[in-house]
Amino acid sequence: MALLRSSKQAVHRSAVIDIGSNSVRIVVYEGPARAPSVIFNEKVAAGLGRGLSLDGRIAAEDAERGLVALRRYALLAKYMEVEDLQCVATAAVRDAANGPAFIAAAAEAGLEIRLLSGEEEAEAAGYGVLSAIPDAHGIAVDLGGGSLELAEVAHGKVGRRASFPLGVLRLPALRKNGEQAFERAIRKMLRDAAWPGEGLTGLPLYLVGGSWRALSRLDLELTKDPLAVLDQHTLPRSALRRLIRASKRLSFEELRAIPGMASNRAATLPDAAALLAALVNILDVPEMTVSSSGLREGLLYQSLDEDVRAQDPLIVAAEFEGRRLARFAPHGRAIADWIAPLFAGEAPVDSRVRLAASLLSDVAWSANPDFRAERGTEIGLHGNWRSIDIPGRILLARALYAGFGGADSDFPAMGALVAPERLARARQWGLAIRLAQRLTGGVEAPLKASGIALVDGKLRLCLDAGWHHLAGESVERRLRILAQALDAKPELVLL
Numbered sequence: 001m002a003l004l005r006s007s008k009q010a011v012h013r014s015a016v017i018d019i020g021s022n023s024v025r026i027v028v029y030e031g032p033a034r035a036p037s038v039i040f041n042e043k044v045a046a047g048l049g050r051g052l053s054l055d056g057r058i059a060a061e062d063a064e065r066g067l068v069a070l071r072r073y074a075l076l077a078k079y080m081e082v083e084d085l086q087c088v089a090t091a092a093v094r095d096a097a098n099g100p101a102f103i104a105a106a107a108e109a110g111l112e113i114r115l116l117s118g119e120e121e122a123e124a125a126g127y128g129v130l131s132a133i134p135d136a137h138g139i140a141v142d143l144g145g146g147s148l149e150l151a152e153v154a155h156g157k158v159g160r161r162a163s164f165p166l167g168v169l170r171l172p173a174l175r176k177n178g179e180q181a182f183e184r185a186i187r188k189m190l191r192d193a194a195w196p197g198e199g200l201t202g203l204p205l206y207l208v209g210g211s212w213r214a215l216s217r218l219d220l221e222l223t224k225d226p227l228a229v230l231d232q233h234t235l236p237r238s239a240l241r242r243l244i245r246a247s248k249r250l251s252f253e254e255l256r257a258i259p260g261m262a263s264n265r266a267a268t269l270p271d272a273a274a275l276l277a278a279l280v281n282i283l284d285v286p287e288m289t290v291s292s293s294g295l296r297e298g299l300l301y302q303s304l305d306e307d308v309r310a311q312d313p314l315i316v317a318a319e320f321e322g323r324r325l326a327r328f329a330p331h332g333r334a335i336a337d338w339i340a341p342l343f344a345g346e347a348p349v350d351s352r353v354r355l356a357a358s359l360l361s362d363v364a365w366s367a368n369p370d371f372r373a374e375r376g377t378e379i380g381l382h383g384n385w386r387s388i389d390i391p392g393r394i395l396l397a398r399a400l401y402a403g404f405g406g407a408d409s410d411f412p413a414m415g416a417l418v419a420p421e422r423l424a425r426a427r428q429w430g431l432a433i434r435l436a437q438r439l440t441g442g443v444e445a446p447l448k449a450s451g452i453a454l455v456d457g458k459l460r461l462c463l464d465a466g467w468h469h470l471a472g473e474s475v476e477r478r479l480r481i482l483a484q485a486l487d488a489k490p491e492l493v494l495l
Contacts, residue, residue: 118163
């Protein structure tokens with residue numbers, strides 16, 4: 001995966017309006033094309049798919065509710081100065097007899113709706129997973145209100161894909177004859193479409209869609225996970241048993257009380273859990289990973305050229321955020337290069353997190369001095385990062401906590417989720433970054449006139465002639481602290 005090297009990154013504003021079976025939503029993005037941030041997100045639970053089981057049509061009141069939302073979104077997009085607007089419709093509009101009339105009515109608001117086929121929807125969901133998890137290898141499973149999409153993802157590409165009438169609005173009717181009949185019906189649907197096919201069993205699932213995220217929220221609640229981040233939350237196959245039990249045992253009020261749980265999602269949890277259990281059995285799935293990026297992000301990703309797609313989304317986002325919050329011209333890459341000799345032989349998966357920490361090395365300077373370490377931790381743990389797993393977030397937070405002067409004993413307890421040696425290494429990154437920032441005062445030039453290395457058990461800081469006055473008590477103190485963390489003796493060399 002390529003790392004972004006340009007010192008400049010154009011800020012771009014784009015939006016996707018997603019007309020689904022459950023909701024009509026607009027999401028507005030701003031920032032670098034490879035890792036845009038959400039700056040506005042709104043949905044209306046129009047329920048366009050509710051009436052399809054009755055007469056195959058979108059009910060008049062649901063259609064009007066959806067159109068009211070679309071008129072609002074069209075106006076907002078105009079005045080938000082959205083440069084690229086995509087408006088897509090999926091299963092409900094695709095399957096409804098009056099779907100064309102709905103599209104025509106939306107056109108009156110100035111919206112050109114692209115009606116996605118089931119395979120196009122599956123492809124976009126697959127690329128949404130790849131946009132955030134570039135090394136994903138398995139099956140993207142996008143559960144909506146009207147349909148279920150499956151897409152093979154591997155080697156940065158989407159392979160086989162298919163769509164099935166298994167959205168959460170259709171599941172109750174399929175489950176009324178019991179779980180065994182339900183699984184048989186799903187197995188027949190997949191078999192008739194030649195799924196899973198050769199090579200598509202025994203692979204992990206990447207879960208896309210609000211119903212799966214709601215199920216994962218339930219899992220986080222049941223396990224009392226100390227870092228309740230949905231994106232890339234992993235569920236082993238064994239988790240299904242507790243999820244199914246809990247979705248049956250807990251009342252609607254208890255499910256609705258789970259932090260972040262929407263009412264409409266709480267109501268569909270038993271159906272979503274039953275469907276996931278059936279898929280896991282049929283496809284022999286070892287584990288599942290939640291992807292917060294799906295169809296909308298996939299549409300944006302598909303519009304990028306290959307060079308931009310090849311950029312590392314974590315590094316792109318960290319560089320953008322570091323530039324936005326830095327005091328002076330940002331020089332995170334220079335810091336990363338300066339401290340690199342201390343961490344030779346490091347695993348690539350950790351080196352990229354270290355680079356991200358270096359790029360974010362000045363993001364908390366404007367916070368109250370007593371809370372800069374906490375601010376750095378919050379950015380590392382809860383930042384809008386892509387392509388980073390839960391241990392990676394913790395390592396990033398640990399480095400920033402140390403980099404902003406946090407007391408070691410106070411780092412949050414979720415540090416126990418990472419191997420102690422990796423956590424200790426992340427602390428060393430932070431202390432090295434902290435030394436670099438103190439030495440330079442937050443500007444880049446002094447880094448070019450200095451160097452740091454581990455030599456024969458000594459942590460040697462060298463200053464070129466003409467730069468000796470950079471040394472001082474505070475620099476020497478931070479050099480000692482870093483040396484202690486590296487089990488070395490500090491040495492200041494004036495060349």
